[in-house]
Amino acid sequence: MKALRRAYDLMRARFGHQDWWPGDTPFEVCVGAILTQNTNWTNVERAIANLRAARVLEPRAMFALPEMKLANLIRPAGYFNVKARRLRSFLKVLVEEFGADLDRLFHGETPDVRERLLAVKGIGPETADSMLLYASSHHSFVIDAYTHRIFQRHRWCDTRAGYHDLKDLCESALNHQAVPRRLDYWQDYHAQLVMIGKHFCRTSKPSCEQCPLRPLLPKKKRTNEAVE
DNA sequence: TGCCAGGCCGGGT
């Protein structure tokens, strides 16, 4: 899919290189990936600030925390009870199965790391792919709500396309021989899509007047069409 | 004020 490679150049030219994911350490990235589920990132930042202030931004320390305490610290991120449970189910695997060592989880003997992550209650496809792409160094494309909207707006997929349809589409495009298989390109691609999503493809404000991807919109009907 | 944000699970068809 040639349009996908052209799309990157357009986005990159507009926004510049994005240094994603926001997070100082791989562990912080994993925590953020769970906390940001259906949640604004600024709320996640408050929660992470609380965790840092409590000095539990480290696997064993966080796992030692009672679920109630953990929930209280991450309260600003919303869904704090479910997310506390989800963090703990991830931490349990990380601590008890991999000796609290993220490197062992991501680059150890586990044959299929993605499947292992998906087996954790609270980690779905997007969270797993975010961890793989931004906390370890796996070429795993992340699909999010923005990606869905953007792709449907451009008719790069049909309305019934699910997570793995889009993932396959993107990965085969980026795996094309004309594209250097640099991790940075995979990471920045998703980051660029989020920029488009935030600025030009919100559910409430679908305007694409200033969108750098405007040249790639389907012809004929170039009004400001709704996403759905 | 009401709607939305970088999902996922469990139960129901």
Next chain:
DNA sequence: ACCCGGCATGGC
């Protein structure tokens, strides 16, 4: 294999 209700805070 989908579809839906529930989960919850902070910003505009």
